[in-house]
Amino acid sequence: MSGFIFLYTTFPDEAAAARVARELVDARLVACANIIPGMRSIYRYGTAVEESQEVVAIFKLPETVGERAAARLRECHPYETPVVAAFAVQPDDATAAWLRQVTD
Amino acid sequence: MSGFIFLYTTFPDEAAAARVARELVDARLVACANIIPGMRSIYRYGTAVEESQEVVAIFKLPETVGERAAARLRECHPYETPVVAAFAVQPDDATAAWLRQVTD
């Protein structure tokens, strides 16, 4: 019995995040996306410290589809090299059943 | 010495999240809740892809109270089957001491 993950990434705006989220949910690669707008990111770019307005997206899925979901996410993401990181989560029983039921 | 977790869930609105958060903090089942409003969720519902406006809630607690906190969360949550997932965190020493001090 394998586990579950959240995939964390960022998008330039809510419309781009929603478009990709719909594509991943429609393809049954993720069960759900939570898009958090109004995020401010501060990061190194070359020798400078830069800022952007972005949105956070958190995707919920079984680990078994993790590689395919991340590959598709990179394909349809508007950034050439999006920042994508997964972390393991322990859903409760009902959540686990639902995550498996709506993905494959 | 056991560890610490964050419990991640969503609510239909900030008022519902705040009501449940107050109940869990008051019962000493969680130390703290962070409620992030304005979240947009995109998810599968049957054969369709649906959207809702929701809020994110992140609860911080020792693992030892995790099962009781999650059970109470499900009881007082406005959804019949809320999406609830825990993940392990490593707080710094002062944070760990505080998380233990205000829960039991």
Place this chain on the structure above:
Amino acid sequence: MSGFIFLYTTFPDEAAAARVARELVDARLVACANIIPGMRSIYRYGTAVEESQEVVAIFKLPETVGERAAARLRECHPYETPVVAAFAVQPDDATAAWLRQVTD
């Protein structure tokens, strides 16, 4: 080969979060900060349940700089005892390379 972490903390306002984020990115202790404004926190303070308006900050970094990043974060954080917790993440290859490249 060691791993990667996200450091999760909260600030009283976006300006304070951005100031600290710039300091940590500039010092090459974190690659990036995601600041999420408009967060409402509910927590125990003594015998009472209190509320504050805060912002969430999530810092992305290699585990190898985790201790130094957390120490500097505590030094320049406006709270005397900020709530700071790390969790392990698995970035994709391009993200992992970038996280290492911009920190040391």
